[in-house]
Amino acid sequence: MGIKMVSKHFDFNEKDISEGKYSAWKLIQPLWYTVSIYDGLDVYNQDLKNFSDAQRKILALFWYDSEVCNGGHDQFFSNSTGIVWKDAIECMQMIGAHKYAENFQKAVDMFGGSIPFDRDERNDALEKLYENEEFDGFNQIDEFYYGEEDINQLMNDYVKLHASDFVIKGDYLYTEF
Secondary structure: OOOEEEEEEEEEOHHHHHOOOOOHHHHOHHHHOOOOOOOOHHHHHHHOOOOOHHHHHHHHHHHHHHHHHHHHHHHHHHOHHHHHHHHHHHHHHHOOOHHHHHHHHHHHHHOOOOOOOOHHHHHHHHHHHHHOOOOOOOHHHHHHHHHOOOHHHHHHHHHHHOHHHHOEEEEEEEEEO
């Protein structure tokens, strides 16, 4: 059987969102396969032009969370997902996850306060970090992230309070199994 991409109609209205009918994850599904994180910053920005800033940031935080939970910050930075780093940290602030943002800022600071959006440049910068004998990886930052409160609940609470930013009606790519 396998996975195939299909067009799916989404209709998320403000009333249902504010009543908690949809999780934050469900609400960013139209963006998940529409927005490319693989083709550089210009394509990423172009793909997001029809979505709200809040949708953009929630999408980024889901990418961040999925990568960090799968392989830590090293995986997040080395993969294409690292392109969303700035949106992810801004989302943490936006949803009130200030401890998360402070923790992630420690990783950003290791790169000198900014992380390249280009994957090759980001991997070169990551390699330089690992060449520094004082660098012990992202272990403490990873451990903090794994041990904190559930960031998904903070995203769910945020979307209910800001329902108008997540209204979507239209056809978008979706995977079918």
